Amino acid sequence: MRDTVLKVENVYKVFGKRPAEAVRRLKTGASRSEVAGLGTAAVINASFQVKAGEIFVVMGLSGSGKSTLLRTLNGLQPATAGSVTVQGTDLSTVSDKELRAVRQRQISMVFQHFALFPHRTVLENAAYGLEVQGMAKSERLEAAAKVLELVGLGSWGSRYPSELSGGMQQRVGLARALASETDILLMDEAFSALDPLIRREMQEQLVTLQQDLGKTIIFITHDLNEAMFLGDRIAVMKDGEIIQIGTPDDILSHPANDYVAQFVQDVDRTRVLTAASVMEPARSVVTLTGGPRGALRTMRDLQTSAAFVVDRRRTFLGTVTDRDVMALVEQRSPDLAPAIRPGNPVDGETALAQLFGMAVESPVPLPVTDASGRLIGAVPRVTLLAALGNVPSSTTDIPVVDAPPPPLPEPLVTATLDSSARAGDPA
Structure with missing residues (x-):
């Protein structure tokens, strides 16, 4: 049985002047709109666990709170209430220095818009996470070169980001995360800026890499077909709340409510349902x-x-x-x-x-x-x-x-x- 590597328990994230009061009222049954005067409730009472080697997809429309939830998982936006535990470490109890160590050693992030350094080569960009960890230059460049081979960019190490297509730039971002050798990858709308054909290619490559490397991936998307293709399990969010968690087949065949049913009605079932x-x-x-x-x-x-x-x-x-x-x-x-x-x-x-x-x-x-x-x-x-x-x-x-x-x-x-x-x- 696979171990739990990430646990989210009753997490709230409220932006505003009185977030604690907003959380208190939310816990007593107030709606998101009813606490709007106290702050914006981006995440409301989120709870789930992610197993080692799992691709866990958080799916929702813009404004549903999915990206904010992702940022609570590595402490970029600390939870207002509740706990996030990463491989046994409760992020709410650690110092800033310890939190930085968690980000460097346990969690990597792949961003939507690549976030590459334009003045660094592809190889240097891929090695950046190892540089932050303090690894010697020769060692980190060697490690980064191996990962570039994995993502199909082995011959592009001396090029600069401006010489690469969008899909290739996203591969560099993925390589940088993989080179850091963290067990958990957070991916925030990582493929949404890509053309459809390149996006599909990246999805397939991610699944292949995950099977080969055994990484645990939390993937954020607003694209239902992408969620269904990638996810071992999917969490559907609406207005800051998780409405349903289940396998793609569960979500498609047994939607929890009318919102989920409408959300999945146009999904390409041939990519989701199995024999x-x-x-x-x-x-x-x-x-x-x-x-x-x-x-x-x-x-x-x-x-x-x-x-x-x-x-x-x-x-x-x-x-x-x-x-x-x-x-x-x-x-x-x-x-x-x-x-x-x-x-x-x-x-x-x-x-x-x-x-x-x-x-x-x-x-x-x-x-x-x-x-x-x-x-x-x-x-x-x-x-x-x-x-x-x-x-x-x-x-x-x-x-x-x-x-x-x-x-x-x-x-x-x-x-x-x-x-x-x-x-x-x-x-």
């Missing part, structure tokens, strides 16, 4: 040891014309159709293996966007397997389409669209419904 989130139980499943007659009997009882084949450990082996199995029965073959066709199983974490081509080409629902190759469910084409349209995924009323195959001899009459036309397939 595991829309799959149905695999109904038509046969074992290899059951032989052709056992497989045909199962398909007859379930009124399907295809089935998934598994071994005794439920490891997915492939699919069979009633026609192929019937041919083995007529040959009096006891072995089901010759009828098995590859089933192109997908991992449960596969995004729906990657399933369309596979689903169109597959005559049966897409089998979903776990990391051990065991069958855990299936995604019929109609369920895939229903998930995209946010409608119920039940497909039992889908009509038969193909003609049935010729009758089979008794007592081995099996179903005639084409598996691609109903959810009663091996799904």
